[in-house]
Amino acid sequence: MRRKKLTAVPNRQRTVRVLVVDDHALFAEALMFTLGIEDRIEVVGWAKDGVEAVSLAESLQPDVVLMDVHMPCMDGIEATRRVREVSPRSWVTIVTSARSAELASHAKLIDSILELGQTSTVVPFPLHRRDEARTA
Numbered sequence: 365m366r367r368k369k370l371t372a373v374p375n376r377q378r379t380v381r382v383l384v385v386d387d388h389a390l391f392a393e394a395l396m397f398t399l400g401i402e403d404r405i406e407v408v409g410w411a412k413d414g415v416e417a418v419s420l421a422e423s424l425q426p427d428v429v430l431m432d433v434h435m436p437c438m439d440g441i442e443a444t445r446r447v448r449e450v451s452p453r454s455w456v457t458i459v460t461s462a463r464s465a466e467l468a469s470h471a472k473l474i475d476s477i478l479e480l481g482q483t484s485t486v487v488p489f490p491l492h493r494r495d496e497a498r499t500a
Contacts, residue, residue: 380481381408383426385417385443386459387435395430395459404478414438414446422450427481429456455480 382405386392389412396407408424411417415437421429429447433440444456457480 377404377478378481379404379406380428380478381406381424381426382477382481383407383409383411383417383420383424383429383454385411385414385429385435385440386432387412388432399477402478405481414440414443417443418446418450421447421454425451426454428477429454430459430477431456433458 382399384392384396384399384407386395392410392412396410399405399407408426409420411420413435417429417431418438429444429451431440431444431447435443438446440458444458447454447456457476
């Protein structure tokens with residue numbers, strides 16, 4: 365009997381499903397446009413506040429939730445806690461323009477989303493400016 369030779373299957377990365385949560389429509393649209401450029405990322409929804417974020421996270425079960433901090437109805441901190449309850453496999457990362465216009469480069473954000481969506485470990489994603497890191 366001949367044995368079939370096993371060959372390696374190419375490592376295909378799966379698409380990372382992202383939920384964007386931000387009450388500023390222009391910022392959210394720009395973020396979703398930027399993420400839409402990357403083939404390995406699928407933006408599955410946009411929530412305008414924390415309450416909507418929890419509802420969408422429960423129904424969509426995204427891999428990654430990009431969460432603003434300052435929002436009406438429910439802030440990003442409380443929304444993050446609740447999202448983790450209704451969608452425990454989702455990673456939540458805080459993205460806000462409140463403190464600095466220099467959040468991170470688009471490439472770093474995309475890389476971090478892909479890493480979060482592909483791993484089961486915490487990936488550090490510093491969003492502070494270098495001078496803020498020295499004073500912390």
